[in-house]
Amino acid sequence: SQQGEEDPQALSIQEGENATMNCSYKTSINNLQWYRQNSGRGLVHLILIRSNEREKHSGRLRVTLDTSKKSSSLLITASRAADTASYFCATDESSNTGKLIFGQGTTLQVKP
Amino acid sequence: DVKVTQSSRYLVKRTGEKVFLECVQDMDHENMFWYRQDPGLGLRLIYFSYDVKMKEKGDIPEGYSVSREKKERFSLILESASTNQTSMYLCASRADRGWDQPQHFGDGTRLSIL
Numbered sequence: 770s771q772q773g774e775e776d777p778q779a780l781s782i783q784e785g786e787n788a789t790m791n792c793s794y795k796t797s798i799n800n801l802q803w804y805r806q807n808s809g810r811g812l813v814h815l816i817l818i819r820s821n822e823r824e825k826h827s828g829r830l831r832v833t834l835d836t837s838k839k840s841s842s843l844l845i846t847a848s849r850a851a852d853t854a855s856y857f858c859a860t861d862e863s864s865n866t867g868k869l870i871f872g873q874g875t876t877l878q879v880k881p
Numbered sequence: 882d883v884k885v886t887q888s889s890r891y892l893v894k895r896t897g898e899k900v901f902l903e904c905v906q907d908m909d910h911e912n913m914f915w916y917r918q919d920p921g922l923g924l925r926l927i928y929f930s931y932d933v934k935m936k937e938k939g940d941i942p943e944g945y946s947v948s949r950e951k952k953e954r955f956s957l958i959l960e961s962a963s964t965n966q967t968s969m970y971l972c973a974s975r976a977d978r979g980w981d982q983p984q985h986f987g988d989g990t991r992l993s994i995l
Contacts, residue, residue, distance in 0.1 A: 800981055811885070811971055811986035812924075819981060857924070859984075867912050867931070867975060868939070869984060873923040 775858060775872040783880050788845040790875040792858030793838075799861045801834055801841050802869065806855045815843075815856075850881045883908045887972050887987035894994055900959040902990050904972030911977035913955035914984065915939075915947065918969040930955055931977070962994045 776791045792801070800819045804812040818825045818834045818841065825832045831844040845852055855876045859869040888903035906913065914929040916939075926939030928947040936947050944966060948956040955974075959966055969991050973984040 802983055804986075809989075809991075811988045812973075812984075814983035814985065817981060817983055861981075867977070867982075868914075868926060868929065870926075871916075871924040873921070 775856075775875045777875060778873070779876045779878075781878040781880065782848060784848060784850055786848055786879075788848050788852070788877055788879070790843045790856050790858075790877070792841045792843070792872050794841075794858075794860045794870075794872075795839065796860075796862055798836075801832075802859045802861065803830075803832060803841075803843050804857045804859060804871075806857065806874070808854070812857065845877075848877075848879045850879050853877060853879045883910070883974065883985040885972055885974050885985050885987040887970075887990050889990050890988060892990055892992045894959075894962050894992070896962060896964060896994060898959075898962045900962050900992070900994075902957040902959075902970055902972075902992070904955045904957070904974075904987055905953050906955075906974040906985070907953065908974065908976070908985070909952065910974035910985075911952070912975040913949065914973040914975070915945075915955065915957045916971045916973065917941070918971055918989070924971065927957065964994050966992065967994045968992060 774793045802817045803815045806812045816827045829846045834841045855874045857874045859871045885906045915927045916924045930949040946958045971989045972987045975984045976982045
């Protein structure tokens with residue numbers, strides 16, 4: 770079952786600009802995670818935000834979580850061509866199974 | 882760093898064959914997962930395992946089985962491959978140290994069933 774819905778599906782920006790991706794989900798969660806996938810490769814974990822946190826930073830990444838709206842956003846500041854990838858949000862349900870439910874992803878293209 | 886290794890990056894098999902996809906992790910993680918990834922459908926969980934000899938069905942287990950005889954290895958089996966199982970298969974592992982652990986992924990196996 771799909772939990773996360775991501776918006777936009779595709780995003781194209783110039784190097785140096787900021788990129789914002791949004792994720793909505795449906796059920797109660799323990800945490801929400803963001804992953805990156807380069808073309809033809811596996812997913813790489815970027816950042817995890819717990820349900821009791823509202824904002825988290827990691828380098829050029831900023832993640833926000835609004836549990837009342839069941840939504841999250843990922844901001845990549847000062848983007849680089851190397852940021853070109855697909856980005857997925859994933860929710861860890863509060864049932865404590867350890868299962869993640871992934872959104873369909875946002876494809877980001879950063880033009881040099 | 883955690884390393885999750887999938888035995889093949891690309892695999893071509895014929896309809897009706899029994900297909901084995903292997904995944905090995907080197908971090909003594911308890912939890913392991915198999916997903917398939919298809920355009921427009923995202924990642925869907927096939928099976929997962931909490932520990933050795935344990936398995937749980939995910940969202941799309943039909944046509945698949947799994948084996949976890951050793952902690953580091955989690956195998957996905959296509960009992961009788963069909964063309965609709967052509968997909969990218971991703972394996973992941975996760976430490977069982979609470980609910981705030983990320984999953985670590987292998988590079989995937991792109992499987993084509995002819």
